[in-house]
Amino acid sequence: MNLIDKTIAFFSPKTALNRVRSRKELDIINSGYDNHGASSKKKAMQGWNVGAGSVLEDIEMNIPTLRERSRDLYMGAPLATGAIKTMRTNIVGAGLRLNSQIDADFLNMTTEEADAWETNVEREFALWADSINCDAQRMNNFYELQQLAQLSWLQSGDVFTLLPVMPRMGMPYDLRVKIIEADRVCNPYNTTVIDLDGKLVNGVEINSFGEVIAYHIADEHPNSTVLTSINNWKRIPKFGANSGRLNVIHLMESERPEQRRGVPVLAPVIESLKQIARYSEAELMAAVINGMYAVFVTTETKENGSGLSSISEDEEIDGDDDSSIEIGNGTVHFLEENEKIQESNPGRPNPNFDGFVTSICRQIGAALEIPYELLLKHFTASYSASRGALLEAWKMFKMRRDWLANDFCQPIYEEFLAEAIAKGRIYAPGFFTDPMTRKAYCGAEWNGPSQGQLDPLKEVNAAEKRVNNGFSTRSSETVAMGNGDFFKNHRLRTLEEKVRREDGLIPEESPPTETKAKVQEDEEEEVKEE
Structure with a gap:
């Protein structure tokens, strides 16, 4: 209870009780998204202020x-x-x-x-x-x-x-x-x-x-x-x-x-x-x-002193810029009196990169x-x-x-x-x-x-089963495998097989032998005739 409710309760407990009950009912009404994504009371949401603009804005x-x-x-x-x-x-x-x-x-x-x-x-x-x-x-x-x-x-x-x-x-x-x-x-x-x-x-x-x-x-x-x-x-x-x-x-x-x-x-x-x-x-x-990485040499004389410039003037790119210091690969730097280097270890390349x-x-x-x-x-x-x-x-x-x-x-x-x-x-x-x-x-x-295959053999076997079970067509699978037009492929393969057979690269096929089912049918016919 806040101070006002306590004051009211001192003079009229029933009124104070009604106020508390009404406040609880209001909290129940403010449920659903108001307690979650639409909440304006949660600290995590208080700084999230957005506007409901139209598609134009x-x-x-x-x-x-x-x-x-x-x-x-x-x-x-x-x-x-x-x-x-x-x-x-x-x-x-x-x-x-x-x-x-x-x-x-x-x-x-x-x-x-x-x-x-x-x-x-x-x-x-x-x-x-x-x-x-x-x-x-x-x-x-x-x-x-x-x-x-x-x-x-x-x-x-x-x-x-x-x-x-x-x-x-x-x-x-x-x-x-x-x-x-x-x-x-x-x-x-x-x-x-x-x-x-x-x-x-x-x-x-x-x-x-x-x-x-x-x-x-x-x-x-x-x-x-x-x-x-x-x-x-x-x-x-x-x-x-x-x-x-x-x-x-x-x-x-x-x-x-x-x-x-x-x-x-x-x-x-x-x-x-x-x-x-x-x-x-x-x-x-x-x-x-x-x-x-460079080597720095300190000297008490100024004869070899060259400051921090590590390359010749002819090789400088922006020598006119006093704020830039150019360095080269494996160079030696001579420092003047009262100059020293504070070496740092940047730790590059970064292993967490x-x-x-x-x-x-x-x-x-x-x-x-x-x-x-x-x-x-x-x-x-x-x-x-x-x-x-x-x-x-x-x-x-x-x-x-x-x-x-x-x-x-x-x-x-x-x-x-x-x-x-x-x-x-x-x-x-x-x-x-x-x-x-x-x-x-x-x-x-x-x-x-086509989609491409990680394992072509598995993809071809799956395509073959889809065709044999009527789930797909040869034309569709030819396109999906990235091999063009089935009918063009079929005509070309027919010509290829004909040429190979004529040149003797493929032996002539022997006439098909009778299957067990055919033999069984013939035997049954003979029994009926007898």
Whole structure:
């Protein structure tokens, strides 16, 4: 009881009792999260003051800073560079390849007709995709553009792609792919992140329903110091007003509803990566300095005295800076009168460095969905543990691969297919008149690099059992094992075996002997006849 309750209890015990009972009931009401994560009474929570900002305050206004820091880490922090390149290599690799999969039943096509149509489409697509003419800048083919888009997406949080029509000599297709860096999509003339009426957010224009209707793209990078002319912004509708054609492809990962721009993948671990980079640089410098151990000689004369400078003036890098002292490998220093050295033992290299960095890398890997073994490319655990780490990482790689295939590869392929059909190079009746027919013709799979095997023999045995038990197909397992197209492999193997047999490298097969079951059937037939 506090002083007030004691005073009341002296004059009216019943009233004081009611006050105490009410206070206990109030404590019961303040239960659940109020006693845990939402508590404002616990000392551990009292200093945790956060605001409930909208997606504009929490994300959109911070994206430019996050983007700049993410790129800086990619350029200067080995761990960040490795994380992003690990994702790029496993998600895209050499590029996601087209595997046309049309709905033959809906299109009333036989299996042979569908296979012939798909083969022809893949051949036509390869004519366009394998050439640098598919790139508006004529620098990369389609598969290299996938790598560029994925890398930029991870670094900057999002990336944009335009699909201009640009005729070129020697290329029957006019569709081009133009990748736009995230910085170029911004509010005109570097105004605030959000305009006054709230309909333009970081260069993304929305209507009253929140639908994205257009993007505002600068002709040149807004922060460039070598602008060739006055920078201008163009408003490009997301879809064509008359055709409904997709004009702008926007690759991003949404974290919250009503989010318009993407967040770099390194955003949650920017601070950890920067501190690890600083720590690594400090340890490296300390180890280098410790390796340059020198001998110091004291003398009472000044003839040989040279102070603390251990190298000649010709070898000095910043001799004009009086605050820096340069040392060399295995040098001898002569000290002047009244000078002496206080020797220290820095203890480098630090034996705890590796364990500490590994511990932080585990946390960074958890945030990026990359097991630290894969993040550091250091597999020292058992086969089961290493395989478990790879399988866990592969879930994330497959998810992001599906995003890239659905949001980048498939829309571009559909635009290519529409042009090929319109020009008569591919026959597809009903493509432009019936949406269901168009969807049936546009069916496709995009196959990328395989998962890889720690023990190839075990993986092959498992694949064989999946096929024999009907859990999978030979085509699927061929792709999963990273060996291309089953039907192409089958045709090539048939030709190889035929040539080897004709050259006598394989003996002619003897006619098959009767099995016990066949012999038993014949005997039973003879008994019936008798």
